[in-house]
Amino acid sequence: MNLTVPQLLRDRAAADPDGVALIVHGSAPLTYLQWHQRATVIANGLVARGVSRGDRVGLVFGNADWADYAAAFCGVLAAGAVAVPLSDRLAPADLRFMLEHCGASGAVHAAGLDAPGVGWSATPDELRAETSYEIADPAPGDLAQILYTSGTTGRPKGVSATHANLAYGCGAKRRPFAHSRHLVHAFPIGTNAGQAMLINALDAHPAVVTLPRFTPGRFATLIESYRAGTVFLVPAMAIELLNAGIGDRHDLSSVLLLGSAAAPLPSAVAEALTAAFPNATITNYYTSTEAAPAQTVMMFDPERPGSVGRAIAGGRVRIATADGHPLPPGETGEVWMRSPAAPRSYYGDPDSSTFRDGWVRMGDLGRIDAEGYLYLVDREGDVVKSGAYKVSTIHVEEAVYQHPAVVEAAAFGVPHPVLGTVVAVAMATKVPLAPEELRVFLKDRLAPHELPAHVTTLDALPRNNGGKVDKRALRASMERVP
The missing domain is CATH 3.40.50.12780 (ANL, N-terminal domain)
Incomplete structure (x- = not known):
C-alpha cells in the first residue's frame, strides 16, 4: 500500500x-x-x-x-x-x-x-x-x-x-503497539528516532507522550502517571534512569515493551532494566538514518549477550566486503542492510558508496551467526589498531560495564609512539574507581592488548544531540593530556 x-x-x-x-x-x-x-x-x-x-x-x-x-x-x-x-x-x-x-x-x-x-x-x-x-x-x-x-x-x-x-507499513487495520493506551518517549526533534515517533503518532494505536526536557525523575513520573505500556529511550537515558534508582521509587509495572534505539544497549544495562521494569520485554533496535525503515530487533536474551537481533518486517541484513560481496556466517565484515521500502539516499550525492543496489553500508563491522543473529564488532572508524591487533571498542565497553561502580563508559583509540594506537577508556562512576583497580577487574575479561592503557573519569560522557557518545571529543581531550 x-x-x-x-x-x-x-x-x-x-x-x-x-x-x-x-x-x-x-x-x-x-x-x-x-x-x-x-x-x-x-x-x-x-x-x-x-x-x-x-x-x-x-x-x-x-x-x-x-x-x-x-x-x-x-x-x-x-x-x-x-x-x-x-x-x-x-x-x-x-x-x-x-x-x-x-x-x-x-x-x-x-x-x-x-x-x-x-x-x-x-x-x-x-x-x-x-x-x-x-x-x-x-x-x-x-x-x-x-x-x-x-x-x-x-x-x-x-x-x-x-x-x-x-509511510511504509502504515495504514494497516491492526495498528502498532495495540497493547498500549500511551507510548512514552524522550527522543529529540531532528533525529531519526524522533521522526519514527512522529510517524507512530500518526499511525500507531497509543497516544504518543513526551516531555520538554528529559530528567530521570520526570521521565519515570510520566510513565507512571500515564500507565504507559510502551516506552522508547536511548541507552544514555536508560543508564541515567538506573543510576537514579527509579525502579525503587516509581511503579513501572505498566510497561510491557521497553525499546532502546540509537546505539547498542550494553548487556549489563539491559539486565538491570529487567529489574526496574518487571513486566517489560527489553528490546534493542538497530538501524540508521540511511537504512530506515530497515532494522534488526533483539529481545534481551542473556544467552546472546551483545547481539542486536535479526532483520524484521521484510528487511534484510548481511555481512559483506567493502564492495558488497557477501561473506559466510561467522566471518567478520561490513554490515549492510536492505530496506523493504523505497530506499533513501544522500541529498546532492546520489552516487555515494553508502548506497548500492538497494543495500545500505552501515559503517559498522559485525558478524552473523548460523541462526541469523547480528553481532556488532565496532564502528568501522572506531576499531583500535594496536600493534598487530585490532580491538573492538564495543567488546571493551561491555567488559567495563560489568564493574558495579561504572555508570557509563566509552572506549576509543589514542596515539602511541610504538604501537600506533592503544585503548583508552573514559567512564563515569558511582564511587571513585582507580584506573589500576579497573585494569585488575578487566584482566580476566579482556586480552592483554585490549586492556586500557589510559583511563579517565568524568562527571558525564560528552554526547551529541542524538544521545550518542562523542568519541571525537573524547579523543581530542585525551590527546591534549600531557
Missing part, C-alpha cells in the same frame, strides 16, 4: 477525529482533527508565501514544541514541499550549513527562537493565509524529508526519504 504522510493524517483525522495523537506533558493534547486542521492552515500559509512543490523548508524546534513541530511538518508536506527537521540545540554554524546545503527556501521555527537567517522565516502562527488554495497531493515517490546525520564521523549528511519510505 503506497501512501503519503498527508494522506495518513487525513485518513486518521476522518476515522478518529477526537482521538489524542500527541501529548507534550504540561500542554494541551493534540487530537487528530486538530493536527489535520493546523497542518492545512500552515500548508496554505506556505503556498501564500510562494512555497512550491519540491521546495525545501527548514523546521527548527525544541522538544517543548513537539505539537507545533508536528503540525508544521505535516503542513510542509501537505504543501508538496520537503521538510528538513532541525533541532533548536544545533550550533548556529551547523544550522546555517544544513539550511544552505539543502537549498532551503526558508524556515518555520518555534516562537521565541531567533530566525535562522536563511531565506524567509516564520512561526507556525504566522503562517496564515486569507485564501484557501487548491493544493495537489504529493505522490508516494515524491521527496518528503531531508534528515541530517549526527556527524559523529565527519560533516553531517542530508538523508533523503520519500513519502513511500516514511
